[in-house]
């Protein structure tokens with residue numbers, strides 16, 4: 001995988017605190033009613049956040065990967081599903097900026113579209129494919145002036161609002177199996193978006209399925225055509241690098257909020273057996289809070305270090321894939337533990353509907369499903385450590 005130098009430093013803007021408070025107030029209703037965060041999105045659009053990682057000279061805020069990650073982590077403390085779904089849009093704009101920094105302006109139109117308020121979705125998830133991006137169950141057929149796509153994508157966050165679906169499909173036209181990375185306009189013929197999201201957590205992300213029935217993508221909206229199974233192209237490297245750490249930051253933000261909630265609760269909760277007042281004086285509760293802190297501290301270090309390595313051009317060579325998967329696995333597992341322990345601290349109050357922790361508990365469980373899941377992370381990390389390549393057979 002190619003490494004990346006630090007992007008030029010520009011101004012840093014922030015989502016205002018009062019706006020975030022409004023998002024938190026709405027989050028419970030969106031979760032309960034299984035509705036998309038339209039009002040949050042409009043507020044974010046109005047302040048230019050949907051182009052926050054687009055360089056300033058393109059009309060964005062110019063946030064670096066590290067800055068965007070911290071911002072999404074903060075957003076997740078208020079509205080996890082809003083943070084997760086906007087991540088699916090912002091990783092495309094971030095990827096486009098990285099390409100341009102390396103002298104490839106083929107994706108610059110993505111940044112312009114985002115500045116104009118258009119929304120990108122990620123169309124990588126497919127049933128029956130645990131190696132998204134590298135392989136595909138969707139077919140791409142070469143036709144005059146572009147490709148026709150047939151297949152089904154799932155878990156497409158921002159389902160009600162996306163304008164462009166950035167995804168991938170497999171073709172054998174023109175040689176061996178190749179992956180066609182495309183950006184498909186929502187209104188194209190042969191595109192059907194199915195409103196089928198009703199899940200355990202991250203409910204406001206409204207991550208719908210999209211059925212592709214010969215949908216046409218013109219050549220100018222094809223990002224790359226690369227050999228199947230090969231992720232060495234910068235387009236793929238930058239896509240993964242903007243996606244996975246930013247997704248991890250969302251789950252870290254949930255864990256940070258869970259600690260905050262647990263601490264506040266421990267200070268309020270009393271026991272007839274504790275003379276000094278609150279549960280904060282219970283040594284077991286102090287231990288639990290320390291455990292949460294220790295998990296968060298380590299997970300934060302792993303995540304920030306990975307992003308820093310990428311931005312400063314550290315050469316991990318072929319180990320980059322294992323590094324990214326290890327980071328994502330560590331952060332999500334730590335986040336789940338932190339939220340679990342937060343519930344131990346609050347006790348039964350935390351399981352009552354309407355309690356923020358009850359929602360965070362469900363939201364954080366979604367972290368393990370994003371690539372790489374537990375099995376794939378261990379497979380890739382184990383193979384890398386053992387020096388086993390990706391050549392078939394897989395096992």
Ligand SMILES: Cc1cc2nc3c(=O)[nH]c(=O)nc-3n(C[C@H](O)[C@H](O)[C@H](O)COP(=O)(O)OP(=O)(O)OC[C@H]3O[C@@H](n4cnc5c(N)ncnc54)[C@H](O)[C@@H]3O)c2cc1C
Pocket residue numbers: 084088121122123124125126127128129130154155156157158201202205207366367369370371373
């Ligand atoms: C909150 C959330 C938001 C996400 N947003 C996005 C996004 O915007 N874009 C994106 O690309 N990905 C997104 N992901 C998806 C993620 O990347 C995973 O692909 C997803 O979690 C499913 O992975 P899985 O392999 O575990 O699914 P599975 O559990 O294997 O499959 C999910 C569904 O497919 C069915 N299925 C599985 N295998 C088959 C088969 N062989 N034949 C027929 N049906 C089958 C299952 O029954 C189930 O209905 C999101 C995930 C989460 C949790």
